[in-house]
Amino acid sequence: MSKILIGRYVAGDSIVYRMDPRGKLLATILFILFVFLANNPISYLIVTIFSLAAVAATKLKPKIFWDGVKPLIWLILFTSFLQLFFTVGGTVYWRWTIFALSSYGFTNAIFIFIRFTVIILISTVMTVTTKPLEIADAIEWLLKPLKLIRIPVDKIALVMSIALRFVPTLFDETFKIMNAQRSRGADFNNGGLVTRAKAITPLLVPLFINSLETAIDLSTAMESRGYRGDKGRTKFRVLKWSNVDFINLFYFVLLLGLLLVFRTH
Amino acid sequence: MATDNIIKIKNVSFSYPESDAPAIDNISFNVKRGSWTSIIGHNGSGKSTIIRLINGLLVPDENGSPSIEVDGIKLTDDTVWEVRNRVGIVFQNPDNQFVGATVADDVAFGLENRGIPHSEMVKIVPEAIKAVGMSEYTNAEPANLSGGQKQRVAIAGILAIKPKIIVLDEATSMLDPEGRNQILSIVKDMKEKYDLTVISITHDIDEANMADQVLVMNDGKLITQGSTKTVFSQVSLLKNIGLDVPFFEQIKEKLQQDAIKLPDNLDSEKELINYLCQLNSKM
Numbered sequence: 001m002s003k004i005l006i007g008r009y010v011a012g013d014s015i016v017y018r019m020d021p022r023g024k025l026l027a028t029i030l031f032i033l034f035v036f037l038a039n040n041p042i043s044y045l046i047v048t049i050f051s052l053a054a055v056a057a058t059k060l061k062p063k064i065f066w067d068g069v070k071p072l073i074w075l076i077l078f079t080s081f082l083q084l085f086f087t088v089g090g091t092v093y094w095r096w097t098i099f100a101l102s103s104y105g106f107t108n109a110i111f112i113f114i115r116f117t118v119i120i121l122i123s124t125v126m127t128v129t130t131k132p133l134e135i136a137d138a139i140e141w142l143l144k145p146l147k148l149i150r151i152p153v154d155k156i157a158l159v160m161s162i163a164l165r166f167v168p169t170l171f172d173e174t175f176k177i178m179n180a181q182r183s184r185g186a187d188f189n190n191g192g193l194v195t196r197a198k199a200i201t202p203l204l205v206p207l208f209i210n211s212l213e214t215a216i217d218l219s220t221a222m223e224s225r226g227y228r229g230d231k232g233r234t235k236f237r238v239l240k241w242s243n244v245d246f247i248n249l250f251y252f253v254l255l256l257g258l259l260l261v262f263r264t265h
Numbered sequence: 266m267a268t269d270n271i272i273k274i275k276n277v278s279f280s281y282p283e284s285d286a287p288a289i290d291n292i293s294f295n296v297k298r299g300s301w302t303s304i305i306g307h308n309g310s311g312k313s314t315i316i317r318l319i320n321g322l323l324v325p326d327e328n329g330s331p332s333i334e335v336d337g338i339k340l341t342d343d344t345v346w347e348v349r350n351r352v353g354i355v356f357q358n359p360d361n362q363f364v365g366a367t368v369a370d371d372v373a374f375g376l377e378n379r380g381i382p383h384s385e386m387v388k389i390v391p392e393a394i395k396a397v398g399m400s401e402y403t404n405a406e407p408a409n410l411s412g413g414q415k416q417r418v419a420i421a422g423i424l425a426i427k428p429k430i431i432v433l434d435e436a437t438s439m440l441d442p443e444g445r446n447q448i449l450s451i452v453k454d455m456k457e458k459y460d461l462t463v464i465s466i467t468h469d470i471d472e473a474n475m476a477d478q479v480l481v482m483n484d485g486k487l488i489t490q491g492s493t494k495t496v497f498s499q500v501s502l503l504k505n506i507g508l509d510v511p512f513f514e515q516i517k518e519k520l521q522q523d524a525i526k527l528p529d530n531l532d533s534e535k536e537l538i539n540y541l542c543q544l545n546s547k548m
């Protein structure tokens with residue numbers, strides 16, 4: 001439990017793992033934008049095939065991706081049903097007060113379902129094959145232009161990486177405090193919502209105080225180790241583009257081309 | 266130059282802003298280059314505060330014209346970064362000083378701060394990690410390391426910036442005996458290898474006994490200083506302020522109270538045992 005990290009990185013070995021996180025992040029964002037170009041069966045078929053190909057390229061078990069979709073399945077279905085019952089157009093099969101079943105409703109529901117699912121799949125491809133820290137590096141790179149308008153991107157990046165580094169530490173602390181409270185008779189698992197919320201309070205206060213202490217210690221240590229802001233700071237961790245990334249991005253350009261050709265104008 | 270003083274502290278006092286009693290009360294002492302100094306004293310006696318004054322994290326009170334000199338550099342606003350390049354501190358809590366996401370990242374942190382080019386960092390970092398025997402954990406995350414391993418990484422991070430002085434601020438107090446011994450033996454080796462000066466703040470009497478010089482703090486004052494022998498033989502003084510004394514010093518004190526004459530040069534448990542055995546055979 002203490003090894004939990006933000007995100008759901010799954011160790012593995014395939015070409016997707018060897019891609020630069022910047023390339024993967026860029027590709028994911030592009031894909032999400034491109035999906036909105038799809039507007040007819042053939043273009044939706046193209047994005048579906050494309051996302052399934054990306055899933056296959058990870059060489060991971062389908063279950064991992066199903067786990068990505070599962071938490072959102074009700075939201076997806078609900079949204080699809082709204083489309084199904086509230087879209088009117090084409091042949092109307094059934095109508096009752098404000099509800100209607102129509103041929104447009106059917107296609108829209110299916111389109112929405114596909115749109116949601118492929119976006120989740122592609123994001124899952126990124127998050128399961130890229131360590132949180134690499135994602136943070138990629139976000140830093142993506143935010144770099146903001147330096148021009150004096151946004152302290154380097155500091156934000158350092159904060160992100162420290163936050164990620166302390167997630168397991170905080171979990172450890174939480175479990176330690178929980179066990180300490182349990183040994184004094186606290187019960188975190190039973191009772192109604194209010195009882196449980198009350199049981200959590202004595203957990204949050206020591207956790208908060210501990211975190212403050214950690215923060216103070218950490219800032220002392222950082223300063224002692226010569227941290228003085230971004231000026232003149234170099235970076236140990238550097239990202240490197242490789243051919244795999246260019247080929248990957250080329251596929252996404254290809255996707256854009258296909259969608260532009262096959263969508264209904 | 267072997268015997269000059271690498272740290273010179275004169276008339277230094279310090280009060281934390283929101284408190285009335287000074288945390289450090291007019292302290293002066295020197296530390297010889299290449300020596301090992303222990304600072305002992307109960308919690309809150311001002312040991313950590315002294316260290317923070319030495320590396321410029323805190324600034325001494327104005328009164329009494331205080332001066333702090335490290336490796337020939339007088340500590341001022343302008344020299345504080347130069348001084349920090351010379352002093353590496355290992356703190357008490359292994360987790361709260363681990364900044365990097367992995368071992369290598371953490372060791373590189375001090376180098377990044379100093380703007381060392383990437384091409385040099387990739388050479389220095391593995392060397393420093395190797396020096397503390399953590400090579401096989403280069404890419405490990407802190408969550409998967411023991412406290413002792415994290416402290417070894419902290420030492421590697423310090424070695425990477427090639428300091429003159431290494432300070433252990435109760436660095437072994439949260440470790441198990443094995444982790445503690447590992448850290449101490451690494452520090453001893455590094456001291457020899459790189460001619461380091463060591464300052465170790467500790468509650469552990471054996472660790473304090475490794476020193477050439479011991480400083481005893483009580484309520485912000487430096488109440489006594491000297492060689493381990495002179496300091497630890499002041500058994501009643503140390504006991505009065507609630508500090509531990511090495512076991513054999515306690516025995517010596519008790520024997521002397523019982524009017525048994527002991528020679529002055531008994532510096533270890535072994536010598537005491539030998540002497541007592543001889544005494545026995547003489548009787």
Ligand SMILES: Nc1ncnc2c1ncn2[C@@H]1O[C@H](COP(=O)(O)OP(=O)(O)O)[C@@H](O)[C@H]1O
Pocket residue numbers: 281282283284288306307308309310311312313314315
């Ligand atoms: N940040 C702070 N603000 C106010 N008082 C402090 C602070 N840090 C330490 N003190 C006080 O200064 C005194 C010396 O503390 P410290 O140097 O940490 O002692 P030691 O390291 O010997 O345990 C203590 O009385 C402590 O309560």
Ligand SMILES: [Mg+2]
Pocket residue numbers: 312313314434435
């Ligand atoms: Mg302290």
